[in-house]
Amino acid sequence: MNQHAPNMRPIIRQLDEMTANRIAAGEVVERPASAVKELVENALDAGATRIDISIEDGGKRLIRVADDGCGMTPDDLPLAMSRHATSKIDGSDLLAINSFGFRGEALPSLGAVGRLTITSRAQVADGAEITVAGGKIGPVRPAASNRGTVVDLRDLFFATPARLKFMRTERAETQAVADTVRRLAMAEPWVGFTLTADGREIFRADAEQGELFGALQARLSRVMGRDFIDNTIAIDAERDGLTLTGFAALPTYSRGAAVAQHLYVNGRPVRDKLLTGALRAGYMDVLTSGRHPAAVLYLTCDPQLVDVNVHPAKAEVRFRDPTAARGLVVSALRHGLANAGHRASSAVGDATLAAFQAEPPPPLPGRSYQMDYRPSPGAIRSSFVAQAPSADPLPDLAAGFAEAPSARFEDITPGPTHAPLGAARAQVHENYIIAQTDDGMVIIDQHAAHERLVYERLKAQADEKRIASQALLIPEIVELSEADAARILSIADELSELGLVIEPFGAGAVAVQEAPAMLTRLNASALIRDILDDLADQGQSDRLRARIDAVLSSMACHGSVRSGRRMSAEEMNALLRDMERTPRSGQCNHGRPTWVKLKLSDIERLFGRKD
Known part of the structure; x- marks a missing residue:
């Protein structure tokens, strides 16, 4: 028995306008951030160059959006509060949409679940305002206003109190509103934005100047x-x-x-x-x-x-x-x-510098002043005498001491310090290369760097010769639905380029005839099903390519310079030059950095040589 079937035939009714708006509001306005998004997008569609957003209690008590856009006339205001009334499209072509809004649902939906007041003035008209509370539209009244529009939304969801139970804390809702404004601001660098929460400005982005990339760079620097x-x-x-x-x-x-x-x-x-x-x-x-x-x-x-x-x-x-x-x-x-190329994140160098913590000097008893420890005039004169040049040989200060062990670096001839990764100067712990640049030093992980170089070389060779395949002694039959079989066969040519050859095998099945030679113990059935999952979810699949790359990565790991191997000066400098020429050499196959750069000015600051 169908549990949804009623005992009596249901009666079809036409929903009233207020109920329809509340239903629409449930789809369009999920939380205060959704309302802010709709109102800000309306302001952008109106050609605003400045948008000011104010919220109280996370937007539940008040959302105010003011803009300097084209504004509306008194005759426009009642239409703006009607469902499916819009100035964005004429309805002839629903694909020719060049604006954010186009359905005409946002304002009626907001008015159905809150207390909405719109004050607006167009360039050639008088200012006016209209109020909607719980879906009931009030009359249009004259109002003093600058050109543009101010939308006040108070007591959001007062008409649907059940929705308030699903609201999160004030802090969480405020954060959601801020994230929404930031996302919109990142797409409109030539528009200024401010966001104020409970009287406190929490975000500000003034309008940027210049061409596209310059303006985007400045805006993203401010936001990100x-x-x-x-x-x-x-x-x-x-x-x-x-x-x-x-x-x-x-x-x-x-x-x-x-x-x-x-x-x-x-x-x-x-x-x-x-x-x-x-x-x-x-x-x-x-x-x-x-x-x-x-x-x-x-x-x-x-x-x-x-x-x-x-x-x-x-x-x-x-x-x-x-x-x-x-x-x-x-x-x-x-x-x-x-x-x-070999670029790596500057954040890696910053983290390295942060790891160097100078040990604080021991506290001195009592008050201490610089003057308290100034040497006496006699001590200064003695110091000058001791520093004066003398014909007598200096005494052997080390006499009587055993020779101290020291790190003995291989003699390395000067290299191209002007190169991006500099010239190798030493190898420490048989794993890290120290290189000198014109403005600092670079520390290279020799194993991670060489691993990436070998990996890129193997990938290039595989792409040039195509992935070698090996015929299976007994083809593996994979049972699928007819739809899945058709879907996987539609990309058979792409799979063949990666060494996986499949053919149809009756209705709802495919036969795996060949597999990539480097993939030993391949579970072809599991791979085919994983690829189908990717196709259903994304329309594309890189799973086979990823498995091949994983094998190449493993081969590169075993074929690269191992940690603990002493390298000659020529080998170290050759490694640096190869890194500079090889794409993606700034990180190893696992995403970790292969080198860290420390600027000379930062190193001097660590030792107190520079403020």
Whole structure:
């Protein structure tokens, strides 16, 4: 028996406008941060150059958004409070969307669950205001106002008190609002933003000047921090009508969670699985498991190539050609990381400096002043006499002492200290190379560095000769559903290039005829099913490539210079020059840095030689 079937035939009713708005509000407005997002996006669509946001009690008591945009006339205000009334589109083409909003649901939804007041003035009209409380629209009244719009939303969810039970603490809601404003500010560097919480300014980003990359750099430095910009590479690529710009962090600047990943499509912040998967694939063989890349990427294209009307909060998008979008992100990131060469995060050097802690001097009894320990005039005269040149040989101060053991570094001829990684000067603990540069010193992990060099060489050889495959004595039959069999066979050519040859074997089954020669003890059935899971989730799969790279990485590890081996001066300098020429040599195969640089000025500061 169907438990959902009623005993009596249900009656179909037309829901009233107020109920419909409350239902819509449940999809559009999940929490105060959602309301802030909708109102700020409206301000951006109105052409605002300055947006001021104020909240109280995490946005539950008050949300106020003021902008200097085009404003609205008194006749516009009632329409703005009606569902599906919008100035963004005319309804003729739902793919030709060049604005943030287009459904006409945000303001009516906010008015249905809170007390909403809009005060606005257009350039050629008088100011006016309208109030909506719990879905009941009041009359339009004259109001004094500058050009632009001020939206006051008070007592959010007072009309749906059950929703208040799902609100988090004031601090958590305030943080969510701040994160929302920061994400929007990162996409609009030429717009100024301020966010005030309970009378205290918690975020401010003045409008930036200059061309795109310069303005974005300045805005991201303000929002993400200067360290982020100092440790990123610029991304600028184009393919098939898609353009990708932004900044991607070096692998050694990775994070423990995906909290520093910001993706935008036509200026709209999105959380899209396709793009997130592409970002992860771009860093596939330079990050260890459990680490996440940091990046701010902007994908722009003709609105006809992407559908933003697939999610009520417009957080997800659908591309007409998802393969092209994913391919652009992956190739641009890999190309950018390869061009970064031997660069490593400056944060590694900062952490190294922080590890050097000068031992504080022992406290002296009583009060001490600099003058208390000045030598007497007699002591000064004696000191000068002792320092005066003399024809007599100096006494053997070491006489009577046994020869002290010392670290004896190999005599190394001067090298190119002007090179990025400098010239090798010594090897310590048979694992670390000390190199001198014009402005500091570099410490290199010889095993990790050589491991990356060998790995890149093996990958290049594998790509040139294609991955060698080995025919199976008995083909392995993998039973699948007909849909899964068709899906895996659709990428048979790509798998063949990686050494995995599959063929159809009746309805709902495939036969694995050949496997990559380097993958011993391959469980072909498990691999096929894992690839299918990736295809279902992301539309693409790098799982086979990742397994091959893991084998190459293991081969590189065993074939590289081992820790504990003494290296000659020529070998050390050759290693440094190879690192400078090899892409991605700033980190080993596991994502750890291969070298650390200390600036001379920082070293002098450690020893108190410079303030």
